[in-house]
Amino acid sequence: MNTPSTLHSMFPLPTMPTPTPMSTPAIAVQNLTLRLDHATILQDICLQVPAGAVVGLVGRNGAGKSSLLRCLAGLADPSSGSSQLLGCPSLYLTDAVRERLGVVAQTPDLFEWMEVMEMIKTLGRAYPRWSETRALALAVQLNLPVGRRISELSGGDQQKLSVVLALAHNPDLLLLDEPVSSLDPMTRRDFMRALFTSPLRSDGMDGIGGVDACNSAPRTVLISSHLLSDLERVVTHVAFMRDGRLQLFDTWDAMLENLRLVPLASIAGITGRTPGVVCTNAAAASAVVDTRLLPQYADAGRALSLDALFLELNA
Amino acid sequence: MHMNFDIAPTSATPIYRQIVEQVHRLIASGQLLPGADLPSVRAVALAHAINPMTVSKAYSLLEAEGLLVRLRGVGMVVAEADGAASAPNTPLALLTPSLAAAARVARQLGVGDADALALFQTCLQSEGAAASEPSKGQARGPKEA
Numbered sequence: 001m002n003t004p005s006t007l008h009s010m011f012p013l014p015t016m017p018t019p020t021p022m023s024t025p026a027i028a029v030q031n032l033t034l035r036l037d038h039a040t041i042l043q044d045i046c047l048q049v050p051a052g053a054v055v056g057l058v059g060r061n062g063a064g065k066s067s068l069l070r071c072l073a074g075l076a077d078p079s080s081g082s083s084q085l086l087g088c089p090s091l092y093l094t095d096a097v098r099e100r101l102g103v104v105a106q107t108p109d110l111f112e113w114m115e116v117m118e119m120i121k122t123l124g125r126a127y128p129r130w131s132e133t134r135a136l137a138l139a140v141q142l143n144l145p146v147g148r149r150i151s152e153l154s155g156g157d158q159q160k161l162s163v164v165l166a167l168a169h170n171p172d173l174l175l176l177d178e179p180v181s182s183l184d185p186m187t188r189r190d191f192m193r194a195l196f197t198s199p200l201r202s203d204g205m206d207g208i209g210g211v212d213a214c215n216s217a218p219r220t221v222l223i224s225s226h227l228l229s230d231l232e233r234v235v236t237h238v239a240f241m242r243d244g245r246l247q248l249f250d251t252w253d254a255m256l257e258n259l260r261l262v263p264l265a266s267i268a269g270i271t272g273r274t275p276g277v278v279c280t281n282a283a284a285a286s287a288v289v290d291t292r293l294l295p296q297y298a299d300a301g302r303a304l305s306l307d308a309l310f311l312e313l314n315a
Numbered sequence: 316m317h318m319n320f321d322i323a324p325t326s327a328t329p330i331y332r333q334i335v336e337q338v339h340r341l342i343a344s345g346q347l348l349p350g351a352d353l354p355s356v357r358a359v360a361l362a363h364a365i366n367p368m369t370v371s372k373a374y375s376l377l378e379a380e381g382l383l384v385r386l387r388g389v390g391m392v393v394a395e396a397d398g399a400a401s402a403p404n405t406p407l408a409l410l411t412p413s414l415a416a417a418a419r420v421a422r423q424l425g426v427g428d429a430d431a432l433a434l435f436q437t438c439l440q441s442e443g444a445a446a447s448e449p450s451k452g453q454a455r456g457p458k459e460a
Binding site for chain 1: 324325326327329330331332351360361363364365366368370376
């Protein structure tokens with residue numbers, strides 16, 4: 001049975017796709033599972049994030065958001081499955097891809113003994129695409145005291161510094177794990193604005209910004225947060241996680257326009273397993289239906305805000 | 316031209332659709348006249364801390380509907396009136412869906428026609444006399460001021 005010829009026909013060569021750069025998703029995840037000490041942290045995650053998307057990663061504490069971000073960044077080794085960033089395997093990120101990547105971890109990795117300005121300069125030496133002008137402009141925009149020693153910064157200011165450091169090299173892909181949890185509402189707005197501030201070409205004043213002048217690909221962002229009202233402003237997509245699984249992933253506009261909260265009684269005869277029933281909530285006697293699959297509910301019930309959908313999906 | 320959109324990010328109406336509907340209303344009520352320019356994508360995105368792509372999406376839809384035209388060096392401006400003939404942008408046409416929905420609810424609740432019409436009259440009165448000046452689309456400040 002296992003003659004080479006049979007093997008060859010079982011695994012035809014073209015099964016490995018060779019995507020063209022244009023169609024390469026910014027983030028791709030295939031059947032990713034992560035187990036730690038017999039506990040399943042992530043289970044069979046599949047995800048394709050198109051370039052330019054701003055994805056809100058939401059779920060309750062312990063749903064697996066940080067673990068997924070760590071796997072994507074190559075900081076955790078999945079038990080099975082794989083993921084790629086900008087077409088490059090997460091576990092073998094090349095320097096070229098690292099230079100296009102910005103990461104803000106949940107607990108900031110900062111050189112506490114340095115002053116803010118010192119750290120900006122030090123890290124800048126490691127990144128060819130680094131723009132000190134951009135880093136300082138961001139620091140000012142976020143009201144960060146650049147002359148202070150990092151160990152003396154408040155938690156919020158340390159978070160701001162991590163954001164500045166992650167954005168200063170104008171990354172094409174940003175992975176952000178709760179980047180704004182300690183920031184006040186005003187600063188969170190400034191942070192959201194900073195996400196979309198493309199480096200002005202005048203940034204080239206410092207002689208570095210011009211390097212990627214031809215690179216006009218929109219930035220892709222994956223951001224985990226519990227501050228749903230912040231996410232609602234900026235996301236193109238939302239990824240809902242629950243118990244280590246990816247529960248729902250779609251564009252946010254499509255969710256707003258197609259998901260309806262209806263009384264459980266009105267879907268009598270339709271079980272939770274039916275395609276189109278997103279979730280059911282026995283306690284509130286309600287269900288969320290996708291009217292693309294169940295068009296008879298197009299005018300039934302009501303639409304859901306991100307907050308309301310979160311509650312239903314985690315009921 | 317100093318205009319701003321009223322955007323409620325937590326609304327169940329997508330942000331791009333809120334912008335589209337507001338431009339519809341502002342044009343229908345004559346607050347935006349043909350040739351008037353709209354704020355740039357960047358300006359709207361920064362003002363509301365929203366994703367610029369969302370604003371682009373709204374403007375592109377309005378362009379496809381023929382309500383806006385993209386002028387090089389200027390940005391988006393309101394199209395000449397007959398260019399948007401196919402779009403249902405008269406005030407009454409825009410009001411119809413809301414009233415049709417209200418009518419449906421009235422039927423479901425078994426409210427009589429006379430009572431429903433009287434109630435609508437009351438609602439109109441509680442909004443104040445807005446018919447004379449065309450600034451009802453703004454609905455910004457509370458009335459008590």
